[in-house]
Amino acid sequence: AQSVTQLDSQVPVFEEAPVELRCNYSSSVSVYLFWYVQYPNQGLQLLLKYLSGSTLVKGINGFEAEFNKSQTSFHLRKPSVHISDTAEYFCAVSALNQGAQKLVFGQGTRLTINP
Amino acid sequence: EAGVAQSPRYKIIEKRQSVAFWCNPISGHATLYWYQQILGQGPKLLIQFQNNGVVDDSQLPKDRFSAERLKGVDSTLKIQPAKLEDSAVYLCASQPGAYGYGYTFGSGTRLTVV
Numbered sequence: 001a002q003s004v005t006q007l008d009s010q011v012p013v014f015e016e017a018p019v020e021l022r023c024n025y026s027s028s029v030s031v032y033l034f035w036y037v038q039y040p041n042q043g044l045q046l047l048l049k050y051l052s053g054s055t056l057v058k059g060i061n062g063f064e065a066e067f068n069k070s071q072t073s074f075h076l077r078k079p080s081v082h083i084s085d086t087a088e089y090f091c092a093v094s095a096l097n098q099g100a101q102k103l104v105f106g107q108g109t110r111l112t113i114n115p
Numbered sequence: 116e117a118g119v120a121q122s123p124r125y126k127i128i129e130k131r132q133s134v135a136f137w138c139n140p141i142s143g144h145a146t147l148y149w150y151q152q153i154l155g156q157g158p159k160l161l162i163q164f165q166n167n168g169v170v171d172d173s174q175l176p177k178d179r180f181s182a183e184r185l186k187g188v189d190s191t192l193k194i195q196p197a198k199l200e201d202s203a204v205y206l207c208a209s210q211p212g213a214y215g216y217g218y219t220f221g222s223g224t225r226l227t228v229v
Contacts, residue, residue, distance in 0.1 A: 042222055043206055044218075101146075
């Protein structure tokens with residue numbers, strides 16, 4: 001079975017500052033990794049995904065994440081945040097050996113951008 | 116392309132009543148999922164369909180929850196009878212096949228049980 005731990009439940013940052021949202025996972029098999037964003041009263045939107053290849057993955061809205069297999073981490077970063085980035089962010093994993101792709105989510109990190 | 120449609124957006128019911136949610140996935144998407152998202156938590160898979168067959172319902176509370184996907188297209192999730200702890204957002208998602216990499220989610224149905 002897979003599990004995901006998002007190390008921070010809330011992250012407040014000032015506008016134009018850099019941010020890192022931390023995600024660690026546990027799995028006995030290789031995994032795919034995802035970051036989703038959820039704006040208030042909306043569904044989840046895919047930010048980026050790691051399937052294979054380069055460990056640095058670039059996504060939408062200027063976000064990027066780095067897969068670190070030895071540390072079983074997939075931290076999300078953005079060099080300069082904007083007020084519109086205020087949202088809930090979810091890290092998720094899916095095991096490669098599963099015939100149908102079930103996502104296991106972390107608890108979420110609420111990112112608050114202060115002016 | 117049109118997204119995943121869900122209705123209703125909001126529902127308030129009393130405990131022990133029944134409720135049903137509807138999902139229309141993206142056209143042609145074979146795989147459909149229902150997730151439950153309790154406030155302050157990440158989404159948790161309830162049931163997964165491949166076309167009109169159930170692939171995984173291991174976390175569905177079958178004594179009160181049921182789901183179906185008629186003709187491999189629309190899906191309905193039902194709760195009967197509802198409990199207070201069922202208050203949550205119910206998210207539907209779809210993807211083209213079994214090996215799609217990243218779902219498309221609907222906006223969800225927010226259920227409040229009082």
